[in-house]
Amino acid sequence: MTDQLATLTKEGDVSIITLDDGKANVFSNAMISTIDQLLDEVPNDKGALLITGRQGLLSGGFDLKTMTGGEAKDIIEMTVNGFKLLARIYGFSRPVVVAASGHAIALGAFLLCCADYRVGAKGKYLVQANEHRNNMSIPIPILEISKSRISKRHWHRAILNAEAYSIDQSVEAGYLDEVVDEGDLMKRAMEVATDLATLGHPHYQMTKDLDQKDILERINAGIEVRQNS
Numbered sequence: 001m002t003d004q005l006a007t008l009t010k011e012g013d014v015s016i017i018t019l020d021d022g023k024a025n026v027f028s029n030a031m032i033s034t035i036d037q038l039l040d041e042v043p044n045d046k047g048a049l050l051i052t053g054r055q056g057l058l059s060g061g062f063d064l065k066t067m068t069g070g071e072a073k074d075i076i077e078m079t080v081n082g083f084k085l086l087a088r089i090y091g092f093s094r095p096v097v098v099a100a101s102g103h104a105i106a107l108g109a110f111l112l113c114c115a116d117y118r119v120g121a122k123g124k125y126l127v128q129a130n131e132h133r134n135n136m137s138i139p140i141p142i143l144e145i146s147k148s149r150i151s152k153r154h155w156h157r158a159i160l161n162a163e164a165y166s167i168d169q170s171v172e173a174g175y176l177d178e179v180v181d182e183g184d185l186m187k188r189a190m191e192v193a194t195d196l197a198t199l200g201h202p203h204y205q206m207t208k209d210l211d212q213k214d215i216l217e218r219i220n221a222g223i224e225v226r227q228n229s
Helices: 029-039 064-069 072-090 107-113 140-147 155-160 182-196 203-227
Strands: 006-011 014-019 048-052 056-059 096-100 102-105 117-121 126-128 178-180
Touching: 006 029, 014 029, 014 182, 029 072, 048 182, 056 107, 064 072, 072 107, 072 140, 072 203, 096 107, 096 182, 102 107, 107 126, 107 140, 117 182, 140 155, 140 203, 178 182
Parallel strands: 014 048, 048 096, 056 102, 096 117, 102 126, 117 178
Antiparallel strands: 006 014
C-alpha cells in the first residue's frame, strides 16, 4: 500500500492504474477523485490503459459507510461521481484492459464491464453485482454498461438475481474474457494491453465512439437524472 489510494505507473505504451486502499478498494469520493486525476495523465491518443487492484481484490464497490450512513447529498455526490468515472473509463479513447486481481463486487464488477478486455486471476474469488442482495436498486448508468457486456444468457441471473460467479464462471457470464494462473495475471494483462496499444489512432476511437454513442447518451441522461434528484 502507498500513501495514495491509487497509483499510476507506465511500461512502454501502457499506463497502469493500481487500486490499493489497503482494505476493500472501495469507490469513495477520495478514490474516485484519485482515479479521475490519474486518468488526466494517461495519453488519449496513443497506447493503452490497464487497471488492476491489489492481490486478492479488485474492488468491493461503493463505500458502504457512505451508502448506508451518509447524508443524502453525500450519497448522491459519491454515486454521481462514480457513474461519471465509469462512463469515462467505458468511453476512453484508447483500449482499456482490466486485470481482475481478486474479488470484483458491486461497482467492482461493473468496472469489469467498462473494459475492452478483462483478464481474471484464478482463485477462490467472486464476481457479483450484489446490489439486490443489499436492498439497493441498480440505476440506469450501471444497467446500460452491464447490458453491453454481460451475456444475454446470464443477464437476468447476474444482474436481476444478483448471482455470485466464480472466476471460472465469469467468462461465460461476460464479466471476463479469460482466466489465468494468479502468478501470470499481470504478465498476460500486459501482453494484451501492449498488443492493443498498437491499434491506430484516431481510427480506434472513431469506431468506439460510433459503437457506444447511443449507450453513452443513455448513461449520461441517467447521470443527469441522478444528479438532479
